[in-house]
Structures are given as C-alpha cells and as structure tokens.
Amino acid sequence: MKSLDNATLSFISGKVAEVFSGSDISSLAGEYCVISGISGGYRPQGRYESKQNFVQRIFANLEDSYQVGLIQYFVNQSPSLQSDMTVQQLLARLSQEFDILPKTLQEQERTKEIEVLLGSYPGSLDLWNRVMACRQSHQYRECLDNARLCLELLLKNILSNNKSIENQKTEFCTWLGTKSVPNEVVNMIWKSIDDYARIQNQHAKHALSEKLLPIEVDFILDETYTIIKYLTNKSKELPHE
Secondary structure: OOOOHHHHHHHHOOOOOOOOOOOHHHHHHHHHHHHHHOOOOOOOOOOOOOOHHHHHHHOOOOOOHHHHHHHHHHOOOOHHHHHOOOHHHHHHHHHHHOOOOOOOOHHHHHHHHHHOOOOOOHHHHHHHHHHHHHHHOOHHHHHHHHHHHHHHHHHHHOOOOOOHHHHHHHHHHHHHOOOOOOOHHHHHHHHHHHHHHHHHHOOOOOOOOOOOOOHHHHHHHHHHHHHHHHHHHHHHHOOOO
C-alpha cells in the first residue's frame, strides 16, 4: 500500500492535533471515509494515546491518495489550518501530485472547458492551472494574482500588445468594434474588465485584503472565467466589414 512519507504525516498529524479534540478527529475522519466510500479500519483513540499518534494511526490505514484527501478534509474544517503558511505550502506541493479536491460535475465540466478555451494560449492555461493549485492550498493572494496574470496575458495575446489590463481600453474597444459589437455592450464589457482590474490592484496584487473572504475569492475567480470565456470565443469570430 502506497503511503506519504513519514515526515509529512508526522507534520500534519501534529498540526491536526493542535486544533481538534480527539472526538472531533475521530468524527471528521469517519465522515471522510463515509464520503469517500472507504473503510478506515482504525481503532478508536486509546485512553492514554496522544491525539497526534491517533491521527498518524488513522493515516497509516489509508492509501496515499486518501491520506491526501483526509489532509484536505481536516484543513477545510479549520480556518487556523487554512491560514497556516506551512500547511499551505504542503497542500501546494501535494496538489502537484494529487487531485486534492473532489470536483462536482459542474467543476469537472468547467475544467475541461477552460482547457479547450485556453488551448491556443498555453501561457494563460499554465497560469490558470496555478490558480487552481493555489485555490486548493488556500493560498488566496497567489490564487488571485495568477488569475490576474492569466487574464492579462490573454488580452496581450489577443490584442497583440504588451499593455497591462487597465491600459487596454482603446485597443480592446477598437477590437470589439471590428466585430460589430454594439457600443453599449462594448462599454459594459470593458467596465467589467476595468472593475476587475481595480479590485485586483486594490485588494490582492500586493497583499490580500482581510475583507476578502474565500467566498469573495471564488466570486472573483468566477468573473475571471466569464471574461476568459467571452474573450476566447469572440477571438474566433472573423472581423465584420
């Protein structure tokens, strides 16, 4: 049975033991096993057994992919673990080897669609993959920063220039004009992009604002996806005479 290395399991077991009670650890591990359709096969915590040893024993009964899934499950239940930089770094490393977040059908479809939409823009696709890896590891500032860079590079490629997002208005509006997009729609779309760039610059570019919670981060990512989808689909249209 494949397993993560002992150093990794010892480290995360200690972190989990710091923030959860023994009963919480048992309950969360049980929930994860039920959700994942697996049998944990571990005995309850011993009377004199430390919480860290109990967590390590739970991990020892799981395959490596389920060990990673349980790590993510524990972290998702604790804001303290989510904000721990060493835990974030661990999740970032694990995300390069494992799909550490189970995807809903909608998320799976979006992942496939992004790969198609950005298929002709490998630089932007690589940045989007980093976005997802950072989101999985709760590195929200890096997540939003890569989202901004992804969109910025896409605009540079489509408009054939090297300008930042906020300086693309003239070229962007001219480009949509060649495709006979009504001025009102052009202005609406540009306002969305301009607002997006301003929010990124004010709340994420240099340091993540404490006012941005994970739900706001996900909203900004949804906006990034919507803009990318429009731009890539529009770029396939031939200019109108």
